[in-house]
Amino acid sequence: MSDVPEHGAGTEPVRILAPDGSPVGDADVGLSPEELRALLRWMVLARRLDRECIALQRQGELTVYPGFEGQEAAQVGSAFALGQLDFVWPTFRELAAALVRGVDAVQYLQYHRGTWHGGPYDPRATRFGPICIPIATQLPHAAGYALGQRLDGTNAVTIAYFGDGSTSEGDFHEAANLAGVWRLPMVLFCQNNGWAISLPSSEQTAGEIWRRAEGYGFPGVRVDGNDVLAVHRATERALERARRGDGPTLIEAMTYRIGAHSTADDASRYRDDAEVEHARVTDPIMRFRNWLLATGIADDRFVMACDEEAETYALEVRAGVIATPAPPADWMFDWVYAAPPSSFERQRAEALG
Amino acid sequence: MAELTYRQAVAEGIAQEMERDPLVFLLGEDVADAGGAFKATVGLLERFGPERVRDTPISEEAIVGAAMGAAMTGLRPIAEIMFSDFLATCWDLIANQIAKTRYMTNGQISLPLVIRTANGAGSRFGAQHSQSLESWAMAVPGLKVVAPATPADAKGLLAGAIREPDPVIVFEHKSLYASKGEVPEGEHVEELGRALVRRAGEDVTIVALAAMVPRALDAAERLREEGVDAEVIDVRSLVPLDMSTIASSVAKTSRMFTVEENPRLCGWGAEIASIVAEGLFDDLDGPIVRITTPHVPLPAADELEDATVPSVERIVRAVLAAIG
Numbered sequence: 001m002s003d004v005p006e007h008g009a010g011t012e013p014v015r016i017l018a019p020d021g022s023p024v025g026d027a028d029v030g031l032s033p034e035e036l037r038a039l040l041r042w043m044v045l046a047r048r049l050d051r052e053c054i055a056l057q058r059q060g061e062l063t064v065y066p067g068f069e070g071q072e073a074a075q076v077g078s079a080f081a082l083g084q085l086d087f088v089w090p091t092f093r094e095l096a097a098a099l100v101r102g103v104d105a106v107q108y109l110q111y112h113r114g115t116w117h118g119g120p121y122d123p124r125a126t127r128f129g130p131i132c133i134p135i136a137t138q139l140p141h142a143a144g145y146a147l148g149q150r151l152d153g154t155n156a157v158t159i160a161y162f163g164d165g166s167t168s169e170g171d172f173h174e175a176a177n178l179a180g181v182w183r184l185p186m187v188l189f190c191q192n193n194g195w196a197i198s199l200p201s202s203e204q205t206a207g208e209i210w211r212r213a214e215g216y217g218f219p220g221v222r223v224d225g226n227d228v229l230a231v232h233r234a235t236e237r238a239l240e241r242a243r244r245g246d247g248p249t250l251i252e253a254m255t256y257r258i259g260a261h262s263t264a265d266d267a268s269r270y271r272d273d274a275e276v277e278h279a280r281v282t283d284p285i286m287r288f289r290n291w292l293l294a295t296g297i298a299d300d301r302f303v304m305a306c307d308e309e310a311e312t313y314a315l316e317v318r319a320g321v322i323a324t325p326a327p328p329a330d331w332m333f334d335w336v337y338a339a340p341p342s343s344f345e346r347q348r349a350e351a352l353g
Numbered sequence: 354m355a356e357l358t359y360r361q362a363v364a365e366g367i368a369q370e371m372e373r374d375p376l377v378f379l380l381g382e383d384v385a386d387a388g389g390a391f392k393a394t395v396g397l398l399e400r401f402g403p404e405r406v407r408d409t410p411i412s413e414e415a416i417v418g419a420a421m422g423a424a425m426t427g428l429r430p431i432a433e434i435m436f437s438d439f440l441a442t443c444w445d446l447i448a449n450q451i452a453k454t455r456y457m458t459n460g461q462i463s464l465p466l467v468i469r470t471a472n473g474a475g476s477r478f479g480a481q482h483s484q485s486l487e488s489w490a491m492a493v494p495g496l497k498v499v500a501p502a503t504p505a506d507a508k509g510l511l512a513g514a515i516r517e518p519d520p521v522i523v524f525e526h527k528s529l530y531a532s533k534g535e536v537p538e539g540e541h542v543e544e545l546g547r548a549l550v551r552r553a554g555e556d557v558t559i560v561a562l563a564a565m566v567p568r569a570l571d572a573a574e575r576l577r578e579e580g581v582d583a584e585v586i587d588v589r590s591l592v593p594l595d596m597s598t599i600a601s602s603v604a605k606t607s608r609m610f611t612v613e614e615n616p617r618l619c620g621w622g623a624e625i626a627s628i629v630a631e632g633l634f635d636d637l638d639g640p641i642v643r644i645t646t647p648h649v650p651l652p653a654a655d656e657l658e659d660a661t662v663p664s665v666e667r668i669v670r671a672v673l674a675a676i677g
Contacts, residue, residue, distance in 0.1 A: 089422075117457045129425075130458055134449045140418020141450070147419060148426025151378075151404065158422075171445070174415035181410055335460035336494050338518035341546070341593040 011208055013254045014234065015224040019282045021290025029233045033297045039080060039228050040292055041306050043072040043285050046096035048310035049105060052318055053095070053112070057263040061322055062112040066093045070226070070258035073284030074191045076100055077231030078159065078253070081239060082127075085156035087149070089129045089142040093191075094161050101128045106320030115324045117335065136166040139175035139188070146184040146248075157242040159187040159235075165196025167209050176250070180216035183247035187238040188213075190250065191225060193257035194279075198270040210252035218248045225253030226284040229291075256282065354535040362504035362536050363393040363469070363525060366511035367431060369540060371401050374429060377515060378405040381416055381433025381469075390435045391471050391530050413439045417468060418446045421454070424466040429515060437472040437486045437524060444489075451520045452495030467514045468522045472500070473564055473614055474646075474662050475528025479653035483527075485614040485646070487562070488621050490522045491591045498591040499545055500524040502566035504534040506589060509543030517545060526563040546593035550602065554584035557672055558602040560625060561612040562588045565663060569612050572668035579673060591621050596628055603629055607638040610672055612663050613645040620645050644671045 016025040031039070050067050057065045068075065075096035079088065088094070088101060098108050098121075107121040111131050123129050129145075132138035142160035149156045166172055167190065179186045190209050194201055213220025219241075223234045231253055238249035256279040260267040267276075292298035330352055333344050357365065371377045379397060381389075385408040388395035398406040409416050413434055420430040434440055440447065447468070454462050474483040490498045497519050501507040507525065514521035551566060552573050561569035566587045573583040584602050588594070603609045609629055611622030626641040644663045652658055 116459050120459060122461055123425075123458065124461070130454065130462065132450075134445050137418060137445055137450050140415045140446060141422035141425070143415060144419030144422025144424075144430070145426055146422070148423045148428050151428065152426060170442075171414050171418065174410075174412035175418065177410055178412060178415040178419060335456045335458075337497070338455070338463065343594060343596070 011210070011222050013222045013224040014230050015227050016229040016233070017227050017287055017291050019287055021287045021294060023291065025230070027229060027291070029229050029236070031232070036292065037298050037302060039076055039232070040285070040288055040298060041309070042076045042080070042096070042100050043228065043288065044306040045310045045313055046072050046076065046099055047285060048314045049099070049317060050095065052314040053109065054259070054263060056318060056321060057112070062109065063114045064262055064264050065112045066262040067259035068093050068096055070256045070279060070284070071191055071193055072096050073228035073288065074225035074231055074253040074255045077228040078189055078235040078251075081232050081235040082159065083156065083239070085127065085154055086239065087127045087129065087145055087156065087158045089138040089145065089158065089160040090131060091138065091161055091163060091166070092131050092133050093163070097161065098128055101126055103128050105317045106324070109317070109321050110324060113321055113324060115327055117331070136162055136169035136171035138162070139166070139171050140178070142186060143175045143178045143184055146179065146186040147182060150185055155185070155243040157185045157187060157239050159189055161189050161191065163196060164190065164192040164194070164201045164204050164209060165199065166190075167212070168204055176212070176216045176248075179248040180218050183245070185242035185245070186248040187235065187242060188248060188250045189235070190252045191255055192252050193255050195257050195261070195267070195271065197261040197265060208252070210250060213250035218250065220250040220252065222252045222254060225255030226282045226287065228284060228288050355538055356533055357504045357536045358530065359504045359507045359525070359532050359534070360391060360393040360530040362507040363511060364395055364397060365536070366508035367394065367397060368400060369508070370512050370515040371397070371405060376427060377429045377431065378407065379431045379433065380407040380409055380420065382409055382411055382435050384408060384433050389433065391527065393525065393530065394433070413442045414446055417443045417451065420466045420468070421446065421451050421464055424464045425462060429465050431467045431469060431515065434468060434470040436482050437470040438481050438484050440470060440486060440489070447496070448493045452493045455519070456495060463518050464520045465518050466520050467511070468520070469511070470522065470524060471527045472524040473526045473528060474651050474658055475564065477653060477655055477658060480650035483651040483658070487524045487591055488615045488619055490524075491621055491624070492619070495520070496592060497521040497545055498524070499589060500526065500563040500591065501589065502526070502529065502563050502587050504532065505536045505541070506543060508536055509541045510545065510589065512542040513545050516542065521545070524563065528564050532567070545590045546595055548589055548595040548598040549587045550584060550598065551587045552583065552585040554582040554606070556582040556606055557608040557610060557676065558584050558586060558599070558606045559610045559612060559668070559672070560586045560588060560599055560622065562591070562621065563614065565612040565614055568663065568665050569668060571665045572672070575665065575669045576672055579669070581672065581676065583672065588621070588625075594625070596625070599625060600629065600633060603633050604636050607636055608676060609637070609641045610668070610675070611641070611643045611645070612668055613643060614662055615646060617643070617645040617648045639675060642671055642675045644668055
């Protein structure tokens, strides 16, 4: 039985841990026991927070929220590999990656609460770009950012997250092509989660996404996106390659969107429950926890401590989100331009009285 | 003062700013070795090298999208879109991302970038390479929009745009690239948001933009022979819009005409007309008249293109008809 969804299947992804947590490859990815435990902790915190966010939306505290359950290893494994100066261009489903980068969850969730105009965390300080809701626009931005990093003379790298659906947009092609031609220090990280709202990957593209890299003149790799060790190693290799000046890498992380596209979507309308249950067998957290326990890198006490911390953390974030007030109405005119044009005086008076 | 062509003035404006600020760089299709499809970037590659004068693949989305990413690293990109018609492929990046990023980050991110593009008719390039699209850009909050009519402004407004903290689209006009005019020597920078009275007059106000400015000036000379003293205002900057210069003129002449190359519906003149109608109603002696390209795609045939875009004759005719 394949441990990845069948959509877009064909090439077996690179894997270190089997779904039951037993190693099938070299499990030494160069991380210390403490770092390995941190990977589990982040995944557990992220999943618990994700579920809390869905509850917050159902209770009217968030307007809409796109869950990422099932994709914890893809996000945590990749984000954990980044250096301090590396920069992330996210989609709207990278909360787990954001947490690893040190983005404050209460600030991040203002986006989904609708209390700011957009993403309220500081993208420069956190090295985590603005949440990107138009599909795939972050990819050309990431290419430009990577160019800027190179012209700055640092060896920092830009990583751009996107989904299988994004690869059907022209932006993906144009950005990947530019990254190849200019040998930009960039990692194109695709989370192929099987579904783009209601469209399965098999109907999104007839080919395999990782193979497209060859056409752009750089390497592509398909990894098991539910295997945090495999994701981490693939990302680290791509980052090293970019730092050496050898250009971009396309990573296709095969994972699965356990939940709906967002809280505004009902996946049962187009997807069999049986498929979701099958996907749960490949759960990234269970897999990695089993391996950590089997190797003795973590014990039951650590696992329980993670769960307890996650519980407290989710409640803290909940309280922070709920405490965030609505913005004042006169904010509508703020930050449209660096300085308001004189035409705003009349419009302000008309709108606000 | 030196006499330069409009296209030379564009290149001088870019060079002036690249010389001043090492963060300024240029990217676009055929801007380096070829010196630009309209030869407006000739000499820049030799002067500033391939890192700062960058040819790109035929990827307009990537050009403007990468300009935004580069601007976020502190660079000040000048992105060239060869024909303004190609902006149609870039609108997700420009209208949804570039224009809104300062707003959506509550002011945390500035995007000091310029998109230069060749706009307008006169070259017989047909419906997909001759449009006047400044009113598209004007309709997007967060963008600034300028359209120079003279070589001096081609340099000065471009330099001003490059120094802006906000994203600016500079609509250069294809039919003006070969025109010549005096350009101040040394550093020349124009502030955005200032209209200019190009010809003073007492009887009517004619408000024009880009290639319609010289036509309006020619029409004003013809009107003088008919006993009408026209004041011609060059709008120069659509966003921000200098309504005070226009309003002062209309308060004096009591009649306003706009001359717009864009198709009629929702052209920039409609916005100016509405502001004048609302604020200066009692000063007006007659209806505001818009002289525009009709609401049709730009035809390719010489005779049709000439008949479509407002001509000197049409301006004169419209003014005389309106003032009776």
